[in-house]
Amino acid sequence: MVFESFVKAGAHPASLKLFSLGFIAPFASATFSYLLFNPWASIAMVFLSSFVLIPAMVNIINDEEKIAEEIETENKFLDEYGHVLVGLLVMFIGLIGGYLLLFMTLPPNIQQMLFSVQQTDIHALDGMLVGEGAFLQILENNFRVLGIGIILSLFFGFGAVEIIVWNGALVATVMGNFLNEFLSTGQLAQGLFFSMTRYLTHGLPEVASYIIAGLGGSILSIAIMKHEFRTKQWWRVVKSSTQLFVISGALLIFAAIIEVYLTPWLY
Known part of the structure; x- marks a missing residue:
């Protein structure tokens, strides 16, 4: 497959290729969603983006499970998964860029159709940012998402993809709403800077958390299928x-602290 060739087994993920793949996926998925799944275009766009990214993710997971069998030192652990985390975060940034460009350039009626579910979720989350219990509410919500990602990873092997894509679309929608406030005054560059610092300061560690958990669940899932319990390779995984x-x-937890206590103080 074309997309599968973006990430070769036995090599670290190529960041530029993953960024390009993340950036292109929203445009391909939005086009097919609008043409083929009009009433459910917003959900279909996220699903199809995940479908585009799955081949590359499967290659990464298979490669990392093999390496996990051989990891014996903490230095090797941090070095190996650090490369993977950076690669997938770059793909996440590519997704944000693709979705944001779509959000800002589409006609209002098509924009509303493709991003309606994200807008609904944003309005629901806005209410969680008020009150003394905001930290616990956000933490509870984020750990629920984390648990879903781990379960998907254990059963399907690529649960992190859905979480990465959904959060990419969500962050792009929030940033797009924020940028629209600056467009009327012609301060697009300033709005882009503030939107990035406002939402990516907690968004990147939050998504990094989902990626790491999804990767852990995925390599464990493959190990369950490949190895007998209590083997040396099994316990390493x-x-x-x-x-x-x-x-x-x-x-x-770190991301929730930033979101609740640092971001409101800065803005």
Whole structure:
């Protein structure tokens, strides 16, 4: 497959290729969603973007499961998964760029059709940012998403893709709404800077958390299918997955702290 060739097994993910793939996916998925799934275009756009990215993700997961069997030192653990995390975060930024360009350039009626579900979710989340319980509410919501991502990864092997794509579309929609406030005054560059610093400061660690957890669930899923329990390779994979889950949880708490206590203070 063409998209599968973006990431070759046995090599670290190529960031530029993953960025390009992430940037292109929204345009391809939006086109087919608008033409073929008009009443459900907003949901179909996210689903089709995930479908485009799955081949590359499967290659990454298969490669990382093989490497996880051989990881014995913490340095190798951090070096290996650090490369993967950077690559997938770059793909996430590409998704944001693609969705944001779509959001800002489409006619209002088509924009509303393609981003209606994201707008609804944003309005629902806005209410969580008010009140003393905001931190716990956001943390509960984010850990629920994290749990869904892990379950999808365990059963289907690519649960992180859906989480990455959905959050890419969501962040792009929020940034687009924010940018529209600056367009009337001709301050697009200033609006872009503020929207990036406002939403990506907590958005990047939050999505990094979902990526790490999804990767941990995916390599564990493959290991369950390939190995008998209690083998040496099995326990190495379990150790790697557990470490990834712990790092993921810590990152998610860190992202919630930024979202609730730092971002409102800055803006």
